[in-house]
Amino acid sequence: MKDDLKSDEDDLPLSDASNKKVAPPKDLPRGIHMDDAKLYTKDSEGKFRCINSKELIPFSRVNDDYCDCKDLSDEPGTSACPDSRFYCAQQMPDRDAQSVPSSRVNDGICDCCDGSDEWANQPPPESVRVKGENIVSQAPCRNKCDKIIKISKENEQIRKIGQKLKRGYLEAAKHVVGRETYGPDGLFYKLSKDCYSYKGFEYEYTVCPFQRVRQEKFPSSSKLLGTKPIWKQKSHGRYVLHMTQGDSSQCPNGMSRKAVILFLCGINDRVVKVMEEQLCEYLIKFATPAAC
Numbered sequence: 001m002k003d004d005l006k007s008d009e010d011d012l013p014l015s016d017a018s019n020k021k022v023a024p025p026k027d028l029p030r031g032i033h034m035d036d037a038k039l040y041t042k043d044s045e046g047k048f049r050c051i052n053s054k055e056l057i058p059f060s061r062v063n064d065d066y067c068d069c070k071d072l073s074d075e076p077g078t079s080a081c082p083d084s085r086f087y088c089a090q091q092m093p094d095r096d097a098q099s100v101p102s103s104r105v106n107d108g109i110c111d112c113c114d115g116s117d118e119w120a121n122q123p124p125p126e127s128v129r130v131k132g133e134n135i136v137s138q139a140p141c142r143n144k145c146d147k148i149i150k151i152s153k154e155n156e157q158i159r160k161i162g163q164k165l166k167r168g169y170l171e172a173a174k175h176v177v178g179r180e181t182y183g184p185d186g187l188f189y190k191l192s193k194d195c196y197s198y199k200g201f202e203y204e205y206t207v208c209p210f211q212r213v214r215q216e217k218f219p220s221s222s223k224l225l226g227t228k229p230i231w232k233q234k235s236h237g238r239y240v241l242h243m244t245q246g247d248s249s250q251c252p253n254g255m256s257r258k259a260v261i262l263f264l265c266g267i268n269d270r271v272v273k274v275m276e277e278q279l280c281e282y283l284i285k286f287a288t289p290a291a292c
Contacts, residue, residue: 004266004287005155029062030077030119031105033087033097040076050074077119079105088112090145108139113148115141155265162265162292169290182210183234187290188241191269196286198271205274207284213243213259215282223247225282226259239263239291251280259284265292 029040039051040062048059050069057068063077072081084102090113091098100111108124111117118139123129129138137144166187173179173186182189188209195208205225206214213225226243233240239262246257259282264272266287273285 004264004268004270004272005158030089030116031063031086031102032076033091033099035097036087039073048074075102077105079103079107086117088114089116090114090143092145092149106139110137110139110141112141113145114143115139158267159265159292161267162289165267165289166292169288181229183231183239183290188239188263188288191286191288191290194269196269196271198274198284200274203274205271205284207259207261207271207274207286209241209243209261209286213246213261213282213284223249223257225257232260237291246280248280255280258282261286263288263291265289 027041028034028037032040040048042059043049043056046059047056048062049056050071051073053070053073055069057074061068062074065075065078065080067081068074072084075081075084076086079102081102085099086102086105088098088100088111092113098112100117104111105117106120106122108118108122108129115137118141121140123139130136169187169190170185173182173189176182176186176189179186179189182192192208192210195206195211198205198207202217204216206212206216208214210229212227214222215225216222223246225246228243228245230242230244231240232242241261241263243259243261244256246259248254248256251257257280260277261284264285264287266272267289269288270286271284272287273283275283277283
């Protein structure tokens with residue numbers, strides 16, 4: 001089991017078994033939520049009644065890529081009608097209905113986790129295709145739903161364990177004067193008493209929350225990425241700490257380096273990742289039970 005929460009979309013491994021389209025039942029037009037199935041049935045004469053505007057049209061005109069109904073209800077599965085919705089074929093359990101604006105159907109970008117919004121299987125034009133790592137999924141799409149569900153279940157287990165461990169972090173700060181410096185009720189005080197190492201591809205980092213963040217690369221001299229803590233967010237389950245006033249050498253316009261620490265729910269205290277998001281500004285993902 002992973003020891004920190006993982007995003008549904010981050011680095012999901014995709015197997016051949018997941019590369020399957022999940023199609024709606026044969027008698028249900030594409031793009032319809034199952035709850036609306038009764039609205040998309042043929043009458044005794046084989047016609048479809050527009051849901052709100054009530055016109056009658058041949059059922060064969062549903063999803064024919066042309067808007068016949070004034071209320072746009074006859075094109076749930078194409079991009080023909082503006083301002084209508086496409087409901088993904090596979091819905092996620094215990095979540096709100098997954099849908100996208102109809103304008104994004106067959107636009108080459110996989111919005112539904114099962115890829116059903118890209119049923120034409122056509123990639124974006126080569127001139128606008130985005131290549132590289134950590135990009136949005138592009139057609140032809142793979143079905144990621146089962147993997148997202150699995151990750152969600154793992155995350156829930158991690159969160160439950162982390163919430164039990166969190167009590168120890170609150171207890172550690174119980175008698176600390178000025179403990180609000182370290183978050184609500186001194187929640188992150190315990191982290192201020194230690195330093196945590198992370199070895200990246202090119203640099204090594206030492207992260208001492210509320211004290212300093214240092215970057216090293218032998219034989220070059222080390223650089224301070226931040227020395228002054230400033231909370232940017234510490235509520236609603238999101239904790240973001242800026243470590244400001246780092247070294248300014250080789251930074252544009254004499255600006256000082258800054259490290260942004262994003263605290264994530266995890267079972268162990270550890271640095272998950274360090275990235276230089278822009279010149280002289282660094283994002284540090286830090287897992288800890290305190291954030292659960």
